Every structure is written in C-alpha cells, then in structure tokens.
Amino acid sequence: MSAVPLRSNKAAASAVRSVTVLGATGSIGDSTMDLLRASRDRYRVEALTGHTNVQGLAKLAKEFGARFAAVADPARFTELKEALAGTRIECGAGESAVIEAAARPAEWVMAAVSGAAGLKPALAAVDRGATVALANKECLVCAGDFFMERAAKAGACILPADSEHNALFQALGSGNREELIRVIITASGGPFRTWASADIEQATLAQALKHPNWSMGQKITIDSASMMNKGLEVIEAAYLFALKPDEIDVLVHPQSIIHGMVEFSDRSVVAQLGAPDMRTPIAHCLGWPDRITGPAARLDLAKIGQLTFEAPDFQRFPGLRLAYDALRTGRGATTVFNAANEVAVAAFIAGQIRFGAIARLVEATVEDWIRSGNLAPLTSADDAIAVDHNARKKAATLLPQIALKAS
Numbered sequence: 506m507s508a509v510p511l512r513s514n515k516a517a518a519s520a521v522r523s524v525t526v527l528g529a530t531g532s533i534g535d536s537t538m539d540l541l542r543a544s545r546d547r548y549r550v551e552a553l554t555g556h557t558n559v560q561g562l563a564k565l566a567k568e569f570g571a572r573f574a575a576v577a578d579p580a581r582f583t584e585l586k587e588a589l590a591g592t593r594i595e596c597g598a599g600e601s602a603v604i605e606a607a608a609r610p611a612e613w614v615m616a617a618v619s620g621a622a623g624l625k626p627a628l629a630a631v632d633r634g635a636t637v638a639l640a641n642k643e644c645l646v647c648a649g650d651f652f653m654e655r656a657a658k659a660g661a662c663i664l665p666a667d668s669e670h671n672a673l674f675q676a677l678g679s680g681n682r683e684e685l686i687r688v689i690i691t692a693s694g695g696p697f698r699t700w701a702s703a704d705i706e707q708a709t710l711a712q713a714l715k716h717p718n719w720s721m722g723q724k725i726t727i728d729s730a731s732m733m734n735k736g737l738e739v740i741e742a743a744y745l746f747a748l749k750p751d752e753i754d755v756l757v758h759p760q761s762i763i764h765g766m767v768e769f770s771d772r773s774v775v776a777q778l779g780a781p782d783m784r785t786p787i788a789h790c791l792g793w794p795d796r797i798t799g800p801a802a803r804l805d806l807a808k809i810g811q812l813t814f815e816a817p818d819f820q821r822f823p824g825l826r827l828a829y830d831a832l833r834t835g836r837g838a839t840t841v842f843n844a845a846n847e848v849a850v851a852a853f854i855a856g857q858i859r860f861g862a863i864a865r866l867v868e869a870t871v872e873d874w875i876r877s878g879n880l881a882p883l884t885s886a887d888d889a890i891a892v893d894h895n896a897r898k899k900a901a902t903l904l905p906q907i908a909l910k911a912s
C-alpha cells in the first residue's frame with residue numbers, strides 16, 4: 506500500500522487538530538504559520554523547531570502557545586531557555602531535540618527542515634504513523650524507497666507539500682495507476698532560463714538568488730537557478746509516487762501557473778493551476794482530505810493572458826541530466842547526488858566555486874562513487890545517513906580541483 510493516499514475519503518473530523526512544524530522559522534515554516542494563524546480555532550501547536558534563529562522560534566512558540574520548542578544548534582539551549590522564561594513551553598536543543606519534537610503526538614507534521622538534516626526528524630514523525638506534509642525533498646532523495654516503505658509500514662500518510670508534487674497528488678486522483686502514462690512537472694526555468702552557458706558559468710550569488718516567481722529559502726533558490734531543484738523534484742516524484750524515470754517529464758513554464766500534470770491512457774491530461782504561492786499547496790495538505798480557505802491571490806487567467814512552455818535544456822542545465830542519471834543508477838546514487846549538491850551549493854555561497862562548478866562537482870562525486878564500487882541498496886536510515894556523510898566527504902575532497910578547473 507502506498508503511503509501517499511491517492512484518493513481522499515472525506516472522513517475528516519472537525520475537531521481541533523494538533524500540529525507540529527519542523528523548520529518553523531524558514532520560508533515554508535513561515536507560510537505554514539501564516540495559515541495556522543488564520544485558523545487559530547482549528548489547530549493547536551504541539552511543537553516548533555528551528556536551527557539557529559532562537560528569537561524567531563521563541564516568538565512563534567509564544568504566539569501559538571506551543572508545548573515544545575527545539576533548536577537544532579546545541580549551543581543555543583540557554584538562549585532559548587531564557588527567551589521562553591516565564592512561559593510553560595518546554596524546550597530542548599540539538600538534533601535529538603528536533604527528533605523529539607517530531608516524535609511528540611501531533612496528528613499533522615510539516616517537515617520543512619532544509620537539506621538532508623530533515624531525514625531523521627521526518628522519520629520520527631513517520632514512525633509513529635502521523636500525517637506528514639513533506640516539503641523537505643532532500644530527505645526523500647536521500648533515503649529513497651526506504652523512506653516510503655517505512656511510511657507505508659507505519660501507516661503514516663505522506664502529503665506532498667512541494668508545489669509540483671502537490672499538483673500531481675491532486676491530479677493523480679483522476680485515474681488509476683494502470684491508467685497513468687506519465688506525469689509532467691513544470692519548472693519556471695529560474696533566473697538563467699535564457700542565459701548562455703558561458704554567462705551561467707559566471708553567475709553571481711546575487712543573480713542566483715533572484716528567482717523570477719517564487720520567494721523561497723536560499724538553498725532552494727540557488728537549486729532553482731541551476732535547475733538542480735527540478736532534478737531533485739524528478740527524484741522526489743519517482744519515490745513519492747513509485748514512478749519510473751521515463752514516466753516523469755519536465756516542462757519549462759516560465760509563468761509558474763500550472764504546477765503539475767498527469768497524462769492518462771485516454772490521452773486526458775489533468776493539471777493543477779494556481780498563483781505561485783506556497784500557501785496553496787500547504788493549505789491543501791493542512792486541510793486534507795477537506796479543503797480550507799487559502800490566502801493566495803485568486804487566479805486571473807485573462808489578466809495573465811498567456812501561458813508558455815519550452816522543453817528543458819539539458820546542456821545548459823546539466824543538473825537535470827545528472828538527476829535522471831542518478832535515479833536510473835539507484836543504489837544510493839541519488840543520496841550521493843544530493844549530498845554533493847549540498848556541498849557544492851555551500852561552496853558557491855562561500856565564494857569557493859563558480860556557479861557552473863556546482864554541477865561539475867556533483868558529476869565528479871557521483872562518478873567517483875560509482876567507480877569506487879560504492880553503490881549498494883539502502884536498507885536503513887543509518888545506511889542513507891552513512892552514504893550521505895561519506896559522499897559529503899568525497900565531494901569536499903574533490904572540491905579544490907573542481908574550483909581550479911575552468912569550464
């Protein structure tokens with residue numbers, strides 16, 4: 506049985522629902538808190554987590570009367586404790602405290618930690634059979650089939666919060682698995698959609714952070730500029746919906762109005778549309794299996810006038826090709842792909858490598874991994890975490906030579 510429920514059975518209780526937000530201080534966390542703020546009577550906040558932003562976390566915890574607040578940075582425990590002094594909010598610090606936040610008994614959990622650091626907390630929520638709105642794509646890319654198997658075993662319900670996957674989730678209910686031909690996830694193309702390779706190679710951090718349509722955290726915004734984000738999303742779709750690489754297409758759609766489409770055997774293509782605002786897919790997850798009122802702007806297609814589409818360019822955006830390759834290779838290759846990309850993005854932010862070198866570092870790391878005979882199926886979270894750890898080390902050792910090499 507799949508952990509993603511493809512058809513809704515409208516049995517939702519109208520009682521107050523307990524919720525936990527992992528990564529509450531981030532961009533997805535902010536959108537989630539916005540939705541919770543608008544329906545205070547429907548939701549009770551169990552736990553909230555952050556990484557270093559203690560003051561932001563404490564402010565949210567007080568505003569929502571959370572029972573528990575956790576900061577991932579262990580050095581910030583005292584600061585958090587002081588910020589929550591005089592309240593009845595329990596608190597903790599370090600990775601184990603974030604895991605504890607996820608393990609506490611909230612019915613609905615938003616998994617919006619960024620990067621592979623989100624894996625263990627997401628698993629803690631999955632293991633107790635919670636409904637998990639999954640924004641953290643890296644944890645799926647890192648743990649692959651294993652994550653979904655564990656969710657299915659625990660009876661957890663995974664609701665895709667990433668906009669494209671949420672669109673597919675909504676469209677997939679129109680038919681059965683046997684009737685599905687392919688899914689199409691759209692991509693805005695990012696700020697470098699029309700740039701020549703030589704200019705992409707030299708792009709600055711400020712240019713990479715200027716996303717044309719979406720307002721998001723730093724890591725995912727850079728991933729959007731390199732189209733690594735779309736690559737991660739292809740892998741995410743494969744694991745979430747048990748799809749083969751050939752069943753997933755990417756379509757560049759600069760307006761970001763259509764988020765995902767599903768083609769069925771009768772040649773019907775079912776799409777989900779909406780303004781590019783993450784509060785819409787998050788609202789879908791929060792209300793599911795009902796629908797709640799979303800705060801995003803209503804779609805005015807007459808005003809937008811035109812929706813345009815282009816095929817993705819695998820030459821100028823090699824990250825996309827590398828993602829398909831890693832997915833086809835399997836046996837930990839997507840974990841290596843993700844780990845190397847995280848190292849590469851951090852190095853780009855730190856000014857150690859050029860923008861164009863991000864994909865080169867990912868390619869070199871995956872190639873080295875395969876050449877060294879390291880591919881093996883992942884059978885546990887520890888497996889995935891060990892591969893992630895070793896691939897980061899490998900990427901770090903390859904970094905200096907990639908930094909020196911011109912394109």
Ligand code: NDP
Nearest residue numbers: 528530531532533556557558577618619622640641721722
């Ligand atoms: P942000 O960088 O804005 O926020 C990340 C959150 O995770 C913050 O709360 C941050 O805390 C916390 N965090 C960071 N590192 C750690 C760590 N090591 N341990 C525990 N917590 C940590 O990211 P986004 O909100 O943009 O993205 C979150 C996830 O959602 C990512 O996986 C991204 O790919 C995915 N996503 C995001 C979308 C978007 O529109 N933003 C769209 C679709 C998916 P602090 O604030 O204290 O640093």
Ligand code: MG
Nearest residue numbers: 667668669738
């Ligand atoms: Mg997305």
